[in-house]
Amino acid sequence: MYFVYPSRELRQLDKALTLFADIEWVKLTLVNMCDPNQIYIADVLDFLTHQWPCPTVVIAREHEGAALSEAWQKGALAGWIWEDLPEQPFDKLQQIEAQYKRNQDSRDLPTAAELQQRLLPTPEQFRQYNFQYLFQPSAYLSGDWIDFWQVNDDQILFYLADVSGHGVTSSLLTSWLAGFHKRAHSPEHLILKLNEMLIKENIEKHITMIAGMLDLKQNQLRCINAGHFPPAIYIAPNQDPVVFNSSSFPLGLTEDLKIDEITVEMQSGSQFILCSDGALEPYKGGINEQFQQLLNDLSQKSFNPPIQVNDDIAMLKIIHASN
Known part of the structure; x- marks a missing residue:
């Protein structure tokens, strides 16, 4: 933090210099060279005159309410009064700094969400198969992840994963998952490698996942489940849906x-x-009742996710186009 020496005479300046004795002082002419990651304390008129981009706590005279209001509109973090400076300013400054950092993190979230979206695969057709997906975060970032890629001319590797918990840590792990794009050559290799890395790094998160391989030539799909619910679903014309339950552990x-x-x-x-447990959210009842309602809607091609959700929703459909 820095205290900007004011350009006007103020009889309260001596008290301020005592209160801020442990803060480095800077001249007004040097503020344009300021570190944007530091918080500055400055006279409100200096701030309005020079309008530097640094995060600033402004100090106004008690009759300068209009100037204080203008400073807030121009981005000042907080405002104090020269005639009534806080006796313990560092406690206040620490609170202001903590809130500022939280706000900065929040401002970064839309950009982070855009970057996460860019890591997703493009819906694609591989010969007679369409790969389509739904990806709907509950907030800016999602802890669910989907990926698929062509291993060779005849085989497509795919997976859907759900990182435990919510928030930035869970979403960061989805970026880590995205790093495996085209690096794994089989579902077993992908799952065992991820499990090994999670345990080795002791991240204190677990991941549920369904991973599989589609053989375009043989029209055969094999799939493994690492503790994921809802289970994989197979829907064929004129047949009852098939559900592939699993008792495996998460990664x-x-x-x-x-x-x-x-x-x-x-x-x-x-x-x-394949879908994440957020797909159950639109339905009422216990988890089994919710899954049955989801299954019915998927069978009838009538699943409509709500616009606002409390849990991330991810769904991957592998569709064998009709001849």
Whole structure:
């Protein structure tokens, strides 16, 4: 923090210099060279005259309410009165600085959300298969993640993951997941490598995931589940939906990870669907009732996510186009 020596004469200046004795003083002419990460304390008229971009606590005379109001409109963090300076200014300044940093983090969230969106794959068609997805964060950033890529001419690797908890830490792990794009060559390799890294780094987060491989030539899909709910769903024309339940553990809990694998013959017109637990949010009842309602809507192609959600929603559909 810095105290900007005022350009006008103020009889309260001596008291201020005593109160701010531990803060470095700077001349007004040097403020334009200021560190934008530091908080400055300055006279309100100097701030309005020079309008520097640094975060600033302004001090006004008791009759300068209009100037104080103008300074707030121009971005001042807080305002004090020269005739009534706080006796313990450092406590106040620490509170102001903490709030400023929180606000800065919040301002960065839209940009971070845009960057996260850019890491998502582009919906794509691989021969007779369409890969489509829904990605709807509950706030700016999501702890859910989807990815798919072509391993070779005939095979597509895909996954849907859900990081435990909410907030920035969970969303940062989705960026970490995105770093595996095209680095894994099988579902087993992807899941075992992620599990190993989570345990080694002791991040105190776990990840549920369904990962699979689609063989375009054989029209066969194999899939493994690492503790993820809702389970994978297979919907084919004129058949009841098939649900692939699993009792496997999430990633990051145990080194001795055992995972269930299933194989699906993809019929013409069928869909293989993965979703995060946020997809259950629009429905009432217990978790089993919610899942049944979701299953019914997916079967009837009538799932409509709400605009505002309390949990992230991610859904990946692998659609075998009808002949």
